[in-house]
Amino acid sequence: MFDDNNGFTTCHRRFLSYKLMLKHCPQGAGYLKRADTDRLHEIFLKFATVDRNGERFITSEDFVRKFLGLFEEDDYNAESVKLIAGIVDMDKDGYISFSEFQAFEGLLCVPDALYKTAFQLFDTNGNGLVAFDEFAEVMRKTALHQKLPFNMESTFVRLYFGKDKKRLVTYPEFSQFLHDFHEEYGVEAFKKCDKDGTGFISAGDFRDIMLSVKKHLLTKELNSKVINASGFPHGERKISFPYYMAFNSLLNNMELIKRVYLNATNGTRTQEVTKEEFLHSAQMMSQITPLEVDILFTLCDMIHHTNGRIVYNDLNSITPEQYFKQVTRRVAEIKAVSSPEERGVLIQILESTYRFTLGSVAGAVGASAVYPIDLVKTRMQNQRTGSFIGEVAYRNSWDCFKKVIRHEGIFGLYRGLVPQLIGVAPEKAIKLTVNDFVRDKFTDKKGNISMYAEILAGGCAGGSQVVFTNPLEIVKIRLQVAGEIAGGSKVRAWSVVKDLGLFGLYKGAKACLLRDVPFSAIYFPAYAHVKAKFADENGYNHPLTLLAAGAIAGIPAASLVTPADVIKTRLQVVARSGQTTYSGVIDAARKIYAEEGARAFWKGAVARVFRSSPQFGVTLVTYEILQRLFFVDFGGSRPAGSELHVATPIEESVKKPHHIGGYQVALPVLTGLETKFGISLPRWSAPKPAPAPQ
Template identity: 95%
Template sequence: MFKSLFGSLLTQASCQEGAGYLKRADSEKLHEIFLKYATVEKNGEKHITSEDFVRKYLGLFSEDDFNKESVQLIAGIVDMDKDGYISFSEFQAFEGLLCVPDALYKTAFQLFDTNGNGLVAFDEFAEVMRKTALHKKLPFNMESTFVRLYFGKDKKRLVTYPEFSQFLHDFHEEYGVEAFKKCDKEGTGFITAGDFRNIMMSVKSHLLTKDLKSKVITASGFPQGERKISFPYYMAFNSLLNNMELIKRVYLNATNGHRTQEVTKEEFLHSAQMMSQITPLEVDILFNLCDILHHTNGRIVYNDLNSITPEQYFKQVTRRVAEIKAVSSPEERGVLIQILESTYRFTLGSVAGAVGASAVYPIDLVKTRMQNQRTGSFIGEVAYRNSWDCFKKVIRHEGVFGLYRGLVPQLIGVAPEKAIKLTVNDLVRDKFMDKKGNISLYAEIIAGACAGGSQVVFTNPLEIVKIRLQVAGEIAGGTKVKAWSVVKDLGLFGLYKGAKACLLRDVPFSAIYFPAYAHVKAKFADENGYNHPLTLLAAGAIAGIPAASLVTPADVIKTRLQVVARSGQTTYNGVIDATRKIYAEEGARAFWKGAIARVFRSSPQFGVTLVTYEILQRLFYVDFGGSRPTGSELHVATPIEESIKKPHHIGGYQVALPVLTGLETKFGISLPRFSYPKPAQQ
């Protein structure tokens, strides 16, 4: 009775502590969920059986030939009085335990605390370990000095939770040492490559990525080849795998946060000695592994580390994140799939472009009217003193809707324009990207220039119609101009009037914008490479400032070529003619008319467009088997986000699966799923 009460109090304390970390559902909703699985009544109260809790509620061990001992051990984490039934108070207490930051260690502690007294005895530890898959592969010496140091010489000492957490942390390292000793029967300090492979694939398999298993361990690709592996190398190898997150931080420290900067072994060592206790041997192994996997030739980048880094335990909750399928080349995919992918990108680009254009259209109208305003000739009084004056006069004389003259054709045309620009930039970047995912600055500029050039086929007709509609409101008492009448008057070739100036504007704009956006966005990303929508918006807006301002002269020339000159206004016969006449009549400053309005329009427009484009790709991402468009990084789902797919997992139970999975991926403690060995596949 005392043991059960003590253990219950321990877990209830965890519940109270956990309440501050995750927003728990109220008790009524939790109780409602509990009753859906509670099929047994005991002492007038509903209970969930151990089997129902593990197999039906958690969704584990769903096979018909499940291992009953494993199910009982997992259920024992929740079942504090160990009677095979889970009461609502136990159910609620475990929900609180899952909320605490050290939930993984506390869950492991309760797995080994089989009698529920809040302490772990040696017999309890040994009983659970002997039932694990790891122990059956390679039995651990329960009489070792390591065990006696923790549980006492006579192994009668009871270990508290804080002490057990340290024991569990050290235990798996000791397991590796024991495995080495068993293979090194003569005590030479060396084991064969085959023994090394067997240990890594059994005792240390949770530290191995897919690439490490296939290209290094099973292929005997480690530097020693088929020769013997020394104990120092063995320990350094395992220490390196255990500390890959620290290794990443060392790399970022050496590059000041840049992920594509190459780092030599000497530079990495210098950074390592400044911030950690990583040994030179571990660094040697790191660079050797990177060279084996990626042919780095002594220089590594951040992406090289990902194929060595084992996923954190919470990422193992879903196979989809842990086992992202290899990207196939476009040639391997059917024509229909490629068409669907193009349609998908086109649709997202269209929506993003429409959102961005609508958000800043009034500024665009002011910019156009300012650029079309002539000075230095006999055309009469200047209509607008500045952009703000223009904005006020439009509202005064034409109403608020006057700020949106020409918006409809803009929205119709902006869909293919933005879609082709974003798609071409992604396509060309993919072509220039190397196997490590790196791209040079000149390649980024070329990709942006290609994107800008490709859009002109849509941009020029769109803008000439839009501009003529925007300036139409300046003519007092003039007839109302409609988009379709402008198109008929211009004809097919007339829609491309000023196309050269449009190219002179759009090619350098995109050549500046897209590389700037990519680098600013990378600078704003967190250490996992993820950008919050606000940082995406900021990156898009910042990149738009130099791009929009520096191409203003070309935009002025394009505007002058595309508007209909009124009586008394100068006419132009091309880019060169327009350049000469504008300079002669109005001076060099005329080329920068509307520059401020252009920056205030283009900068936020592209910020809104790009953040919309990337968020849409995150929300509605469809895997067509091709490469992901640039910037559409899928936010790695947290345990909470993944477990939302289980509607009955609320509050702390949102992290139940990753925490239980973490017992294996963090500590290597794997409970057998089946009651009998499955037949080997031929």
């Protein structure tokens, strides 16, 4: 081994650095005991291009540019790459060993990973302490300092590092220093612009400070509609120091602001809140000042023209998604795509029971809501026009609806509802379970699934439900058309079951398959993608958007399978005297076409769309609301029919297939250095000077 200046071998120093990391990160050490070391080592070797005395290493450039996928430009800033790699490279020799690679894996898994990562960025010599010279060296290389230099001789710096700036700062102390430093940076910037000490700066200076020191706190909407808008705020040419401090305090505390809003609305995200109502809630919860509330309502009005009333989405336009929410989402995404085998059998049984229960309730609500439309649809489809003499019973769906109420009463619209509700529970449960099971099998480790796999999952779900739906359908249909026979005896569900027998309950099963398989194959993918389009920037769906997504997805699914539904209805209904009988799907299709024409296959299509579309909309919005009200985390994926994975900014950034374990949050953590602390390292090298003229 090579000796360094202190007489330690490289191996000894690396071992001490590794122990130091475990000392500061005991949670990470516990994680490392559980980590798949062989898998980590396999990935490490793919990027380890250097061999030194039989030991493999990853270079700083390879780690940052190839493994993490950062700074991929040809003219990348080598100093920035070196600093980022220094977070992992504990002995600062430009090479990353497997022990360092594994130690960083543990570091990323601890709750305070962001602060510890920032600490290791500034701990350039790897001794577990930060000196003033180390802090100044890194800070001077940041993009912010190069644009707006910070006074390293300020009282603030001396309070932390001592009068002579020789004091070494520990990790807990440095975390507090870093938290306070950026606020002090903003104050220093204000002082530099307020050269006369009046306590005011110009609107232009304010804009420059916000776009340099506080840029990471601004959304595109706030930047374009407020910060870059002329005459901010409301034509004022001067910005006072109290206003400046309140403005920045508001941006730093937007998560608290959101909780104040939710407290004022009892958790509702769409209720409008006035300034007075918000102030009342704020005084109950926190120390938000009236000036901050004034600024909040001014910003919301400038961005969304709220006219003095705000809703939750208005707040999302003021500050971008913060680091902590990004990591929380990313961890949730990792959890969502974890394999079922990692969970115990009992947990999986409990999860299935949970889904079964919620699906049962949601299905019953959806079926009851649209059952009268379903009855009208059935009677319209069973109405023959070419097989017997006499006038048709109903001219159209509306005529059918009126006549049922006139001759059978309001309860006539609910004939056959009880057996329908009895079967809804197993039908919805098996449909959701099979759809989720097939989706899980075709979902990759990143949570992605192809359109073909979505269609297949939906088709399998539709096919599996026939074992429950066919007996239900045939009993329901015979009860629904029984009211058409004047003076006929009352038909009971149990008598229908006894007359049909076990095999009779599956009469028309082929047609049922022909309807349910394509219906679900169309519906589930359509619902997932429409829901994604309606989600807000945080991936949240309001119940109304869920209802709309379910209803819209049901339109093509219900209408396109109407011919199969007509054939199924004709096969399952008992033919009366003079009516044509059918021996099977093909026979029914031929006779219907010959006697009634092609239009007969689309009978009841309108009623079917008006029944199926809102039914599935109501069912799925009920299912989603029940999940939110009675959420239970079983460690697996949420049912695909109710919970769509919405792409986040982190997923849309550079993705690497070798990021496993803690490395799946590596990019959010490194991004957090900027979004939380404003520490941005230049991506590109300084432009080369033009050659001197000959």
